[in-house]
Amino acid sequence: IIINDQTSFHKLRKMEEKFQKIYLASIVHDIRTPINGVMGVLDILNTPKCTEAERELLTIGTQTCKLLVFLTQDIMDLGQIEAEKLHVNTGLFMVEDVLKESTTLLSFGYKNKGIALDYIISDKNIQVNSDRNRYTQILLNLLGNALKFTLHGSVTVQVFYKEDEGVLITEVTDTGIGIKETDLPNLFTLFGRAHSSQTLNPQGVGLGLTICKKLSEALGGGITVTSVLGTGSTFMFTIKSHPVLFEPKRTGKKKEILPPLNEKVVTRIKVMPQEKIEEEKKCACSQLLIVDDNSFNTLILKGYLNSSTVKCDEALNGKEAVRKVMEKSKSPCCKSYKLVLMDLNMPVMNGMLSTQKIRKKIADHTIPETCIVALSASKLSINEEYELCHSTGFTSCQQKPISKNDFFLLLNTYRVIVQH
Numbered sequence: 317i318i319i320n321d322q323t324s325f326h327k328l329r330k331m332e333e334k335f336q337k338i339y340l341a342s343i344v345h346d347i348r349t350p351i352n353g354v355m356g357v358l359d360i361l362n363t364p365k366c367t368e369a370e371r372e373l374l375t376i377g378t379q380t381c382k383l384l385v386f387l388t389q390d391i392m393d394l395g396q397i398e399a400e401k402l403h404v405n406t407g408l409f410m411v412e413d414v415l416k417e418s419t420t421l422l423s424f425g426y427k428n429k430g431i432a433l434d435y436i437i438s439d440k441n442i443q444v445n446s447d448r449n450r451y452t453q454i455l456l457n458l459l460g461n462a463l464k465f466t467l468h469g470s471v472t473v474q475v476f477y478k479e480d481e482g483v484l485i486t487e488v489t490d491t492g493i494g495i496k497e498t499d500l501p502n503l504f505t506l507f508g509r510a511h512s513s514q515t516l517n518p519q520g521v522g523l524g525l526t527i528c529k530k531l532s533e534a535l536g537g538g539i540t541v542t543s544v545l546g547t548g549s550t551f552m553f554t555i556k557s558h559p560v561l562f563e564p565k566r567t568g569k570k571k572e573i574l575p576p577l578n579e580k581v582v583t584r585i586k587v588m589p590q591e592k593i594e595e596e597k598k599c600a601c602s603q604l605l606i607v608d609d610n611s612f613n614t615l616i617l618k619g620y621l622n623s624s625t626v627k628c629d630e631a632l633n634g635k636e637a638v639r640k641v642m643e644k645s646k647s648p649c650c651k652s653y654k655l656v657l658m659d660l661n662m663p664v665m666n667g668m669l670s671t672q673k674i675r676k677k678i679a680d681h682t683i684p685e686t687c688i689v690a691l692s693a694s695k696l697s698i699n700e701e702y703e704l705c706h707s708t709g710f711t712s713c714q715q716k717p718i719s720k721n722d723f724f725l726l727l728n729t730y731r732v733i734v735q736h
Contacts (some may be wrong), residue, residue: 354719356616432470444557457524466492494545604628634670645683651686675709
């Protein structure tokens, strides 16, 4: 096709870029499920009986999967950025925790290449109110790039906080190959890459720095780069820390503080006499119901329970979950599940509709009270979590994938009796 009209060419180019974003985003959901499954299997295999060598291999596998999860998040963000619907979930976090987590995730790659990786923070107690996941994404992208383009030497992260301005400044400095001055303007464009990097790392697709730019801007800051060819580069990005306030939800003319959990249910589960706990320890009934149309996800959660005495039932969709809960209410012993883990998106009947049906039967005194936790593929803000709980009847929300530690913490929160 020969295009003479310059305007038509630009339109075609924009259509091509949009297609690239939509195509990349469309395959992410199919990728994340097996990644989460592999992480779960590695978590199950990592037992106290493992040797140090086995544990190191399992740790490397887990770190690699976590990096893949962040990469898929980058791809998902492309579609949100195009539609101008990028979500930011603000919350307090310790900056050093993110630095430790990020450097640990990439430690194997740096160690294997012989590159020193370290961080310097002006105050170890720096705490900011921003989106932790987005900040981590930016940092991991920059550290990943530094690893690719540094052949020897070191990579250092420096963090400063301007308290009077509420701005967190993060610098990633490497002793890598550097960037030509003529390549600098294209670095932060979609699929834009330095000419020298194409020779050194031809596999890269050029998504990372575009994501870094968009995310840093979404967090109230920006990103810049200074570089000397053959000496190294410094990428500096800033984010804004918001005032620490609970955002009030407007309901008519009233304002109310939004609790993250259904308070009535939480109050009920927190008060349990010791004799009741001892009695339930002897019970052989299923305390847990896992509702998920992906049997692999259920298999992982059940695998976490292999070393415990907890029994669980499973359902493949919301309709089956309602039936299981009804059947449980008619059992001669325990007439309700301690906890129902409910996936949101399922065929036949989704998690929201099935939870509404269960809550209606509880309100009608047809069945006893039970705790229902929504399993969400994305992290929800306090307001989004409240809306979901308030409108549907969920007790709380849990982001997927669920690690082994988080799973047992969840069971403990809802008084599921766990004995190993």
